Amino acid sequence: MLSFILRRTLWAIPTLIVVSFISFLIIQLPPGDYATAYAAELRNGGDYITEAQEEAIRTQLGLNDPVLLQYGRWIGNILFHGDFGQSFHWNAPVSDLIWDRLALTLLLSTLSLVFTWIIAIPIGVYSAQRQYSFLDYLFTVFGFLGKGIPDFLLALVLMWISFIWLNLDVGGLMSPQFEGQPLTWAKFVNILSHIWIPIVVLATGGAAGLIRVMRANMLDELGKPYVETAYAQGLSERQVVWRYPVRVALNPFISTVGWALPALFSGDVITAVVLNLPTTGPLLLQALKMQDMYLAGSFILILSVFTVIGTLISDILLAWSDPRIRYA
């Protein structure tokens, strides 16, 4: 087991390097560079800057160096100084902008994931056990709808419905008067009244897919001989189902849990834009639109690192839960 973890962890390192390189390339992709943008900004501001001055900035910042060298400098600054560069648009260090939003994103994602699982697993198990029953059909319809409705559309519709019928203004994570206030009971309640929409939106999309997966896995497993063996031991139907096939059917689930977290991160980009949430998503979008590339690249890097680490965690979890992998 230990050697397995070690091996998997080592394998993650080259992946991380490639991922970070791709993030850097995305920073480099748009035509022009920081110096061009900086010069344009200055000129817009009415300042005068010559080509030569612009070139001097470029040399000073090392923008003429080979890409690999620049990449090395960039990643080196991140690794050794926690310096992600400067956000051009916000005129602030990237790291100042990212962390508090990341915390909220993490909270939202985790809650949605838990919610997704709480919905998806029992429903998937039930659907498989009572295949072709009325509820199974109902959940199937729900599953298809969840798959077919884009997250942002669901968010829009829910927002609209709650606005029209519940008369709630549900944009953001809290009402404006609580922003920047210390956490009080009232603020907490207010957050709760806001947070349910993003959670429902994120969880519905995820749960719809997971129900289908869980149902299919369960149907596979329920037909296997070891289930009959378990019945032949005198266990009740509930004991059999939850102790044996569910354990096995969960394995493919576990293999995606680490991966689900970053997927929620990125899924929430779109939802967050619609719902105007103070998470990483809208900031990333804005950065991309403004071609604020250090900010955008850092986001992509961080999300990618989360994904790689998430995959690593789920592989380890899977090995922990499935002896067939552990001892392979």
Added chain:
Amino acid sequence: MSVDPNHPDLSLEVAAADGEGLYTARPWQLIWWRFRKHRLALASLVFLIFAYTVAIFAEFVAPYSPTSIERLQTFVPPQVVRVWHDGAPHRPFIYELERTRDPVTARVTYVQNRENPIPLKFFVRGEDYKFWGIWRTDLHLFGLDDRRQKVNLLGTDSLGRDLFSRLVYGARVTLSAGLIGVLFAFVLGLFFGSISGYYGGFLDSSIQRLMEFIRSVPTIPLWMGLAAALPIEWDPLFVYVLITLILALIGWTHLARVVRGRFLSLRTEDYVMAARLAGASEYRVITKHMLPSMTSYIIAAMTLAVPEMILGETALSFLGLGLRPPVVSWGVLLQDAQNLRSISLAPWLLTPGLAVVTVVLAFNFLGDGLRDAADPYGH
């Protein structure tokens, strides 16, 4: 003739077919018989054919150009086509709309003038357009003779553009983006999947590593990053192709996995070895024995991949990172419905969303039906 009880009898699926007909039915016929049983999939197929036909003949189906602005007809609600006027049946018509301004809130509202039915005509002359950019004509599927009035089946947007026409034109872009994206993905997937599955060994494991890597990259930020890197000033058509390519870059791994899996399982089938031992060349083994039993699976997998692409395009365009106006796609249309204010003012702006959902569902149902019918031999 007896059928082995261990293998599910095919007549179960095709009870309608008589004995000998079943035994001599061609594989595609068996697949069709099984597919036919899936009512929902069949309905989806019909619907999709309809949707694509509309998209192909967009200029003809749409009564107006998607970009013609009508400053005095902003936010017109959807108009109902009626067949009953003044207590008597009437040929299809709409009532004339009169624009008024609420004296208190100063908001523009539209009131139907119940006195004045305007008949809806088919095959009318309207705005000029170039059909497929080739033939100049002004024939439209339907419209009004009266040029001062407009028929807005789905209402209009903030610039008074006809939403129905925009939806029809948008269908062309969105639906084709899905298909082309899948086609790119399929070429990539087939290429990597088949060499991976057929040759195995070192090639296989490196391709597997590559696919694992792609899987471990967060897709949406990557999409967004790539899409955002496309300069705004580029030709919209070029951007369109690049966007579909970006979508395909993410989507191909799934198809590659399907292709590889089928290749691997087919390679070990005894009948493939039997063909080789009969003296068949590699080419013949692949084209005659392996591909025919893969195609139905691959078609099913591709069908299931199209909605992913459509959703991808819609999401990117919605965020303003994909296709941009003046290109009309469903995602672009939904940009107008981005905030609560515009939705509560003009809920019909959400109809492109409804179109997305319907098409995506139809593709999913169709794909599921195809997947179930893909292997009529019940292995």
Added chain:
Amino acid sequence: MTPKTNTAQLPKDVLLDLQDVKVSFETREGTVTAVNGVSYKVRPGEVLGIVGESGSGKSVTVRAIMRLLAKNAIEGPKGSIRFNPNGDQTYDLHELSRDNRQIRALRGNRIGMIFQEPMTALSPVHSIGSQISRTVMLHRKSTKAEARARARDLLERVQLPNPDLMLDRFPHQLSGGMRQRAMIALALACDPSLLIADEPTTALDVTTEAQILELLKSLQAELGMAIIFITHNFGVVADIADRVAVMYLGQIVETGDVDDIFYAPKHPYTQALLQSIPRLGQKKVRRLKTIRGSVPDPYHIPSGCPFHNRCDHADAALCTQERPPLRGFDNGQEARCHFAGQLPEASL
């Protein structure tokens, strides 16, 4: 819980009594009858071998005993399955539903079962020891430690090497033969009075098969449980069974002591099957005897005697029309054939 006992208590020397058991399955093609009026008795401590080709209904019958029939199964209106595990208390199994408390208390406790595929019949994610001790704890209300000790003893009893180590092994770490041993240990966890073995050696190599058969024989001698042993292999039946029932298309066509079945078969199907098997050291003949045609599919079972279209002795008028009754003989042998006892002797 007061167990429901039948008014008609089975005699002490009858462990299990099947009367006219009938099982059909509702499928989309219609109804398939898999078991069509099967009756047999199992006495305490005997080995009853049930032989038959694929589709003869041998596995379905024992699943009816275990109440583990698939959900689309319909049982015949009349049949009864009665079980008398301790000699003084008879259970009417045919009245119990799949998830009934009484049958659950019997399964794994008084009735153990082993299956054909040792590869897949054990849970892949639980250790051997935990699977066995769970059964022990379920029926014996023992502590975890006691159950684990019991599991260890069982593993030793089925002659697995290093039982202490094996407790924490997972099924995929064992070879096929070892897995089948673990499966037997699981089935014997609570000293059942009846062990049902459904083709337990079919998936194994011939040398491993021999080991498993030896093990089952010695365990049976030691523990004294009765065994219902299902197989399609006449060699295996000859090796292990005291009595044999031959099944064809959902019916028992012949029963009797193992020697009578092999040396004096009365039913033409049994006779023909025995003659069609090439066996070691036999005088070599160039052509094997065969049965013409193939086993009919369950949707098209012939009328009258189901074997008539493949039988060399069939009477066109009688056998195609009338289902033959079970004819009994003095030695306890029974054959479901119109001409049983009148046919020429045809044994090995």
Added chain:
Amino acid sequence: MTQMADDLLFSVRGLTKHFVLQQKTWHKPERVLRAVEDVSFDIRKGETFGLVGESGSGKSTVARLLLRAYSLTSGQLLFRQADNSVIDLSELDNRHMRPLRREMQMIFQDPYSSLNPRMTLQELIGEPMQLHGYSEEEIRTRVASLLSEVGLRPEYAARYPHAFSGGQRQRICIARALALNPSFIAADEAVSALDVSVAAQNINLLQDMQEKFDLTYLFITHDLGMVEHISDRLAVMYLGRIVEMGTTDELFAQPKHPYTEALLRAVPQPDPRQRNQEKRGALKGEIPDATNPPSGCAFHPRCPYATDLCKIERPAQRAIDGRQVSCHHAETLALEGVGT
């Protein structure tokens, strides 16, 4: 041109096949499955040569190597062609093998997966002929006659395999194998998957065809009763090597390798009087992992007669009384056979 004795169809020397299961990486050693290791035997024209052993003994791989479905790791494979010339198959690539395919065919174990479900019997049975340049008309008449040869109706040619039962499908396979008038057919567990009453029919069919078309069979099975019935000569394989080879009668009457004896003992006899408590199941353990075979004689961990020598040194294959045996103690052991 290579030479071999006139009455031989196949002469196999040093046949070896290794499958690389796992390439060597920085943390794992290479894993090689030694499926067939240094196997030599001859198949005479017109005989049925049996190959027996437990699963994983490499017998199927041998058949596939003979037909060059796999490439050889090493070894020589002499084959006598229809024109009596001898050719070494081991050196041919796939393209050069193709014309030779008409002379050798194979019948597989699973009648369900060995027929392409998307082809009619006409196409299935006709495919080999089509590949070897027969005309459409020739193919049509020959398919019809082949179908009746194997006991199926010629009008079934338009049907697809799903219309047939397992036993009938196996007959279709036999018809296809016969299509090109081959001289050699490898039957890999050809009746193992069939019901008892149907297996006998197909065995008889195979024997009739052998007589009629002057065929040579390689007959692979784990059923010793069947192999005794059908084969003239026999090789017993264990972990990729032949441990004993000779005429079927002699080998069954008096085995000289402990493994042969153990196999014979283990066969359950349909004869209650032969129940023999001590003898059966005497063999310990199971066939070891072929990626990591035991030292010395691969059979020593299970052999009741093994000595220290067996653990260290691998016994060479040698001729004893007209038979090939690989056992250090073949001469001194008094082993027990069966029957007559």
